[in-house]
Amino acid sequence: MVFPFPIKAFQVEPGTVMEVRGENGFRMNTTPSGGGLHLDAAACPANVWSNYDYLAADVYHESHDVLVLLLSFEDASGRRITVHYGILPRVTTRIGLPLSALNGEKLFLERSPGIMQSVLRGDAFVDRSRIVRFKLSTISSVAARSVDISGLILCESFVPLQSEALPYIDELGQLIGKEWEGKLQGEEELVRLLREEWQLSRDEAVVRPNLGRYGGWKGLRFEATGYFRTEHDGLRWWFVDPDGYALFSAGMDCIHPAETTRVTGMEQLLPELPARDGEFRDAWTDRGYSFGTANLMRAFGAQWREKWADLTECRMKSWGMNTIGNWSSTDYIGRSELPYVYPMEAFPSTARTIFRDFPDVFDPEYDANAVAFSKQLAGMSDDRRLVGYFMRNEPHWAFVDGLNLTEQMLRSSVRFASKDRFVSWVEEKYDASVDALNASWSSSFERFEQLYDGTDFDAWPDSATRSDDFAAFNRLMIRRYVEVPAKYCKEAAPNHLNLGMRYAWVGSDDLLEGCEAFDVFSINCYQFEPDRAFIGRIGSKLNKPLMIGEFHFGAADAGMLAYGIRAVPTQADRGLAYQYFVEQAAAIPELIGVHYFQLNDQEVLGRFDGENYQIGAVDGCQQPYRPFVEAMQRTHERMYDIRIGHLPPSAICPAEIPKTGF
Structure with missing residues (x-):
């Protein structure tokens, strides 16, 4: 060692x-x-x-x-x-x-x-x-x-560090050793503020006369079909709600009561936690302990779920949100009046994957698992509040720019069904003549079966034609990856929109293969404004509208230690950043929605995978960041006038500070 x-x-x-x-x-x-x-x-x-x-x-x-x-x-x-x-x-x-x-x-x-x-x-x-x-x-x-x-x-082996106890956060989940505006001084203040806001939400109902019952804007109406759909009005794309009203989807992701802190491996940094089977047992989950849930229980007792949901519904409507975004509480969706999107679970895979989570798409197992995958939509086929479904989020294989899955497959010694298909495809292309293959690839194979053995792949001579063949089959695999589950999902839920896969980014046009099967192409966009040229190009290529499934901004002036993928100095700057992003998005004809990630700040000591960003509309004590949510309100009040060209979008983009995103 x-x-x-x-x-x-x-x-x-x-x-x-x-x-x-x-x-x-x-x-x-x-x-x-x-x-x-x-x-x-x-x-x-x-x-x-x-x-x-x-x-x-x-x-x-x-x-x-x-x-x-x-x-x-x-x-x-x-x-x-x-x-x-x-x-x-x-x-x-x-x-x-x-x-x-x-x-x-x-x-x-x-x-x-x-x-x-x-x-x-x-x-x-x-x-x-x-x-x-x-x-x-x-x-x-x-x-x-x-x-x-x-x-x-x-x-040869890793030995974890044994550390002395060093409490890093207090019993409310707040960072110790730092002061900031909005930091609560204890349980009494927490309880008072939450109860006062909940009572106010009961006394003053939110009225939105310009919006229909499904969140659509009454200023523009199309044919009503009873379900959400898309339409191009000659100038721009829209969602159309079940009553026919135009909708630009301003959504919030992860609308659930609170985040959860991983306990295992972090014990030395935590305060003394309540017993798993005691008063705060609801705050314990398989993933750890939720300080945010415990805080809601302190304020609302046994009715904490219902009162949180009612308070949150009031907040969403008063902030101008019109869609419940991905990964939101099913209990909340059931109590809410807002339309919602559904994140599908367990995207079809195979026992052996070609690279990361990319399955062996020509294996019959992929087709069978795609059928099973689609069945989760069957019970939703008549739900009029369901805008549509995302088939998955940020495929891990697509994080490698320019990835050639054909090359990854051929390097492997595994006899993938997709490798069988590739060899057959090559044989057909070269008329079963290995001499023709060698002449094209500058190779010296004696038989096509040698393509199965990738142990000496790096010694294969390169050629432009070989690269073209690899790229062509790469596109065939990606197309099948998309089209097979999309087909079965449309059969299971013909009334609802396929909202795509929420790619993290598009590192190659190969990722667009098969995306004609979507009703909407979705992408996550961690920038200060959406890329108009990129969105226009994708929209034109696919003849489909686009939506942004995630964006966020964090700030350095709160009680958190990481500011996310895009960061600004203050909460007021966060508000300006939100307004700039959403208003610029609303002015792009091909875009029909943007969803903010996320409602709650992440935990100071990290969620299940360690992400601990200050990106929420509310903090871990359920207190809204007022300058941020006020900017949300201001933005959503202007959004449709910007969409139809009656107002220009905000031109004020705050200065960026270095991120602490991973």
Whole structure:
């Protein structure tokens, strides 16, 4: 258990100062722009990385927020993978990277004690036996960083750090050691504020005379069919509600009572928690303990679910929301009057996957599982409040830009059904002549069956025609991936809209294969404004409207340690960012909706996967961020006038600060 490279061999990159501290440690000081250290090929013998199972180190920093530490690996072919680790301030945290992760098969790594989220970015895989560069670095921040790295080793097994108790949050789930506007001083204040707001919501009903019973805008009406549909009016696309009213969907994702803190591995940072079978048993779930649920129970007792739902319905309507977004509480949906979208579960897969979560799409198992997948829609076929369904969210395989699934499949020794189909496809294309194949690919195969054996794939000669063939079959697989489940879903729920797969981004036009089967193409968009050119191009190519399933903004002035994927200085700036994004979106003819992620702040110590962003409309004590929700109200009041061109969209985009997203 050693680090087989001398610490002094690290090369210091611009913006970084390194102080060696012992045999296996150092302090890394970086500027706000970030910085790092690396070992190049001369100091980093490639074969060493194959002799160990883990890279481990203890990390400590006293920064203002979560540190995003990057561990990057590059092999002799130029492939790169970077692992992003979220590290809490003022807590010694032991990272243990399983080097097997460099095969790229997982996007998110399992959490180890004390770690926030850990995510892989980059190429599909890195060859551990040929690593020529290793780098430690940080991303940009609002201030300089000073990070202590100690005990840096390669090892055969990972031993978690045993830490002393250090309560990090109070009994309400609030961060200890920081003050901010809106921080509650205790249970009494929490109870008073929630009860007062709930009573006010009972006394003053929200009236929305310009909206129909399904949330549509009465200023424009089309033919009513009794269900949600889409229509192009000659200038722009719309959702049309069951009564025929036009709808631009302004939605809120994750409308549920509260987030949940993972307890396992975080015990030393938690206050004393109530018994699982005691007064606060409803706050315990399979994933951990929910401080937010406990707070609702403090205020509302046994009726906490119903009173939360009634309070939230009032909030949604008064803030101008017209759609319940993804992953929202089924109990809330049942009590609400707002239309909703449905996130389908358990997207069809196969026993053996080609890469990450991409199934063996030509295996009959995929077809059978797609049929079973579609049946979850059967009971919803007559629900008029259901706008439509998302087949899935952010496929993990699609996070690798330019990924060629054909190449990944042929590298594998597995006899996929899709590989059988590929060999048959190649045989047919080249008239069963291996000589014709070799002439086209510059290869020297003796028979087509050799395509099944990928052990020497890297030795196959490359050629433009081979690349074209791989790309063509890549598109065939993606098309089948989309079209098979889409077909069965439409049969199960013919009255409802297929809202797509909510891709994280479109790294290649290959991802658009089969998307004609959707009624709406959905994408998540973590930018300050939607990309008009991109949206116009996709809309034109597919002849379909688009919607944005997720966007968010976080701020640095609240009681959280990570600000999300896009961040601004203050809650007032968050409000301006929301207004700018939604109003710019409303002015794009091909866009028919944007859904904000999400209602609640995430937990200070991280949700199930370690994400801990300040992105909610309300905090963990159920207190709204007033400047933010007031901007929501202002935006939604202007939205339809902007949509039809009577008002220009906001031109005020607040200044961005560096994110702390993983």
